[in-house]
Amino acid sequence: MRKFPAGTSTYHALARWLTTATDLTAAVIQINGLDEFADTCSGAGKSMRASDARAIEMMTAYAAGRVCGLCNTCMEHCANHVPVADILRYERYATDYRDLRRARALYARLEVDARGCAACGRCVEHCPQRMQIPDALAAAHALLA
Numbered sequence: 001m002r003k004f005p006a007g008t009s010t011y012h013a014l015a016r017w018l019t020t021a022t023d024l025t026a027a028v029i030q031i032n033g034l035d036e037f038a039d040t041c042s043g044a045g046k047s048m049r050a051s052d053a054r055a056i057e058m059m060t061a062y063a064a065g066r067v068c069g070l071c072n073t074c075m076e077h078c079a080n081h082v083p084v085a086d087i088l089r090y091e092r093y094a095t096d097y098r099d100l101r102r103a104r105a106l107y108a109r110l111e112v113d114a115r116g117c118a119a120c121g122r123c124v125e126h127c128p129q130r131m132q133i134p135d136a137l138a139a140a141h142a143l144l145a
């Protein structure tokens with residue numbers, strides 16, 4: 001992803017957006033360390049600036065095709081009942097939260113894991129994030145198994 005506009009960051013822009021530009025009444029945000037905590041809290045309740053809006057745009061563009069939105073739409077089209085959203089969520093625990101142990105423990109408990117994917121592609125056209133789901137599942141399995 002390209003460099004963010006000066007004066008903002010992932011956590012700061014998201015905190016501004018969540019607390020002033022959405023109807024959310026509560027959010028649970030995992031934070032790694034005091035620096036992230038201070039960065040996040042410093043944006044809470046403050047209105048969006050142009051730099052924050054640009055940062056959100058950049059994150060959204062970066063996520064398209066890369067980050068699962070956890071909508072579960074793909075599940076409706078999977079004859080093999082692969083829990084795509086769960087698997088890709090566990091992958092985020094490992095990569096975003098840097099909690100590989102927890103991610104692997106959760107993955108090991110699945111009745112059907114990424115190996116259940118037959119790569120038929122039936123779900124792909126229904127994904128609003130335009131994820132290449134079979135490839136994403138294979139990558140998740142390589143990380144979590």
Ligand code: SF4
Pocket residue numbers: 074077078079080081082084116117118119120121122123124133134
């Ligand atoms: S590509 Fe995999 S996850 Fe998608 S419908 Fe086919 S078997 Fe299910």
Ligand code: SF4
Pocket residue numbers: 067068069070071072073074075084085088126127128129130131133
């Ligand atoms: S349809 Fe796409 S965004 Fe929704 S859960 Fe499946 S992979 Fe994630």
